[in-house]
Amino acid sequence: MTATPHDPVPFRPYVAGTQPDYDTPSYLSTHKRHPERKLARLPHTITETSGPRFSPTHFSPCADIAKTDGHEAMGERIIVEGRVVDEDGRPVPETMIEIWQANAAGRYNHERDQHDAPLDPHFRGTGRVFTDREGRYRYTTIKPGAYPWRNHQNAWRPNHIHYSLFGPGFATRLVTQMYFPGDPLLALDPVFNCVPDEVARNRLIASFDLEITQPEYALGYRFDVVLRGRGETPFEQREGS
Amino acid sequence: MPIATASQTIGPYWHLLDEKNWADLTRFGVAGEKIRLIGSVADGDGLPITDGCVELWQADPRAADNFVGFGRCATDGDGNFHFTTIKPGPVPGRGNAQQAPHLAITILARGLLKALVTRAYFAGEKLNETDPLLSSIGDPARRQTLIAKPVGDGTWRMEIRLQGEGETVFLEL
Numbered sequence: 377m378t379a380t381p382h383d384p385v386p387f388r389p390y391v392a393g394t395q396p397d398y399d400t401p402s403y404l405s406t407h408k409r410h411p412e413r414k415l416a417r418l419p420h421t422i423t424e425t426s427g428p429r430f431s432p433t434h435f436s437p438c439a440d441i442a443k444t445d446g447h448e449a450m451g452e453r454i455i456v457e458g459r460v461v462d463e464d465g466r467p468v469p470e471t472m473i474e475i476w477q478a479n480a481a482g483r484y485n486h487e488r489d490q491h492d493a494p495l496d497p498h499f500r501g502t503g504r505v506f507t508d509r510e511g512r513y514r515y516t517t518i519k520p521g522a523y524p525w526r527n528h529q530n531a532w533r534p535n536h537i538h539y540s541l542f543g544p545g546f547a548t549r550l551v552t553q554m555y556f557p558g559d560p561l562l563a564l565d566p567v568f569n570c571v572p573d574e575v576a577r578n579r580l581i582a583s584f585d586l587e588i589t590q591p592e593y594a595l596g597y598r599f600d601v602v603l604r605g606r607g608e609t610p611f612e613q614r615e616g617s
Numbered sequence: 618m619p620i621a622t623a624s625q626t627i628g629p630y631w632h633l634l635d636e637k638n639w640a641d642l643t644r645f646g647v648a649g650e651k652i653r654l655i656g657s658v659a660d661g662d663g664l665p666i667t668d669g670c671v672e673l674w675q676a677d678p679r680a681a682d683n684f685v686g687f688g689r690c691a692t693d694g695d696g697n698f699h700f701t702t703i704k705p706g707p708v709p710g711r712g713n714a715q716q717a718p719h720l721a722i723t724i725l726a727r728g729l730l731k732a733l734v735t736r737a738y739f740a741g742e743k744l745n746e747t748d749p750l751l752s753s754i755g756d757p758a759r760r761q762t763l764i765a766k767p768v769g770d771g772t773w774r775m776e777i778r779l780q781g782e783g784e785t786v787f788l789e790l
Contacts, residue, residue, distance in 0.1 A: 380711075380712055380713065382709075383711050383712065387790070390621055391620045391621070394620050394621065394623055395621075395623055395624055395731055396623065396624060396625070396730035396731060397730070398729065398730060398731065398733075400730055403626075403728070403730065404728075405626075405727050405728030406728050406729070406730065407661070407728075408660040408661035408662055408664075408728070408779075408780060409660050409661070409666070409726065409727075409728035409729055409779050409780065410728075410729075410779070410780060411733065411779060411780055411784055411785075411787050412661075412780055412781065412784060413759075413784050413786070413787075415787050415788060415789035416750070416753065416754060416786050416787070416788050416789065417788075417789045418750055418788045418789065418790060419711050420711075420790065421708070421709070421710050421711055421716060422676045422708050422709060423674070423675075423676045423708065423716070423719070423721050423736075424721070424790055426676050426680070427674065427687075428674060428680060428685050428686050428687035429680055429685070430685065430687075431682070434645065434685070461619065463618060463619055463620060463621055464618070465618070465619060474634050476630070476631065476633040476634055478630075484630040484633065485633065486629075486630045486632060486633060488629060488630070488668070489630060500633070501633055502633045502634055538625075538627070538628065538630075538631065540627070540631075540634065546674045546676075546721055546723075546790075547790040549672075549723060549732060550621075550622060550624060551624060551625065551626075551627045551725055551731075551732065552622055552623060552624055552625045553625040553626075567625060567626060567730070568625075570625075570730050571623040573623075576620060576622075576623050577623065579622060579623070580622070580623060580625070601622045602619040602620060602621050602622045603621060603622070604621045605621075
């Protein structure tokens with residue numbers, strides 16, 4: 377196959393060690409759910425380089441998760457702010473971010489969550505925000521609680537907020553989790569520790585930020601997300617095809 | 618230079634995001650040949666994945682205000698998913714290649730630390746024979762895991778197996 381100038385610019389391959397492996401024995405649920413065959417390599421085509429554009433008209437934003445129908449949820453109110461950029465540091469504008477989390481007591485508003493902790497009628501635990509032109513986003517929520525799970529004896533998930541991002545292409549889709557600084561459970565958590573590279577792993581931890589903190593209202597945290605960058609030129613193909 | 622943020626599992630409680638109508642990509646009123654893609658997702662023991670998130674993306678027809686080109690469906694108690702969409706046409710491949718009509722599929726679930734990506738092609742399409750991805754898969758049985766079969770009434774079916782016998786061809790993007 378000969379590359380032509382109208383080929384879409386591919387996204388860069390992930391840097392080795394910065395993404396988890398499908399087969400991660402310490403996280404039991406991966407045992408029967410990881411592929412055993414080698415993945416087929418696919419040079420990016422329009423299917424991978426283009427992606428859905430969500431408009432706030434059809435996908436209504438919700439940037440205050442700490443309130444439901446005007447009622448305040450229980451817990452420590454926090455503001456989370458950050459930027460979504462690509463690997464060249466360029467902002468990813470107007471992209472949709474979905475967030476979901478447990479309540480302050482460590483219980484999800486989900487029928488399958490049987491943890492013996494109270495539900496909060498004023499906390500649903502989901503939000504949807506869009507980045508602005510500079511890639512910035514911001515929402516208000518309550519700090520999620522830790523909760524037990526059955527991966528191993530006395531296993532507890534550290535406090536975390538789930539993130540789902542899309543970015544400019546199908547190949548930039550990212551589902552991840554944001555953690556909190558100083559959480560003693562991080563060192564024990566197989567999901568967090570599945571990322572081999574320590575620097576990459578620690579970038580999943582938000583930082584406390586006094587600038588974001590609003591006096592008499594809420595603590596502030598910063599969490600920046602980096603999505604894959606584009607290759608240099610259409611001709612620089614990692615597959616060498 | 619920053620490097621891309623690490624992936625983490627979507628977990629068992631992602632349904633908090635789930636909106637049933639997202640499985641119907643035609644809900645904003647797009648014109649075209651309506652089809653249904655149905656199927657199931659199973660693990661290495663052949664047991665249904667009942668907490669999975671299946672997502673669909675198509676580059677054709679081109680995304681517009683009334684067609685996002687993206688759908689999402691939770692697998693049910695039998696591991697089944699279903700989408701309603703518009704049948705895609707061929708799209709350009711790299712170089713001068715043409716790609717056969719296909720849907721891009723993402724699978725996210727508890728136990729998947731990062732997304733699994735595959736494609737659904739349509740059985741009987743002439744272009745399947747020359748499609749660059751299908752042609753790159755030597756084993757005909759493996760190639761078949763990427764091909765949805767017609768089950769009548771504009772409905773196409775594909776079985777997705779994450780591991781073991783009949784393991785689906787997953788893609789490294």
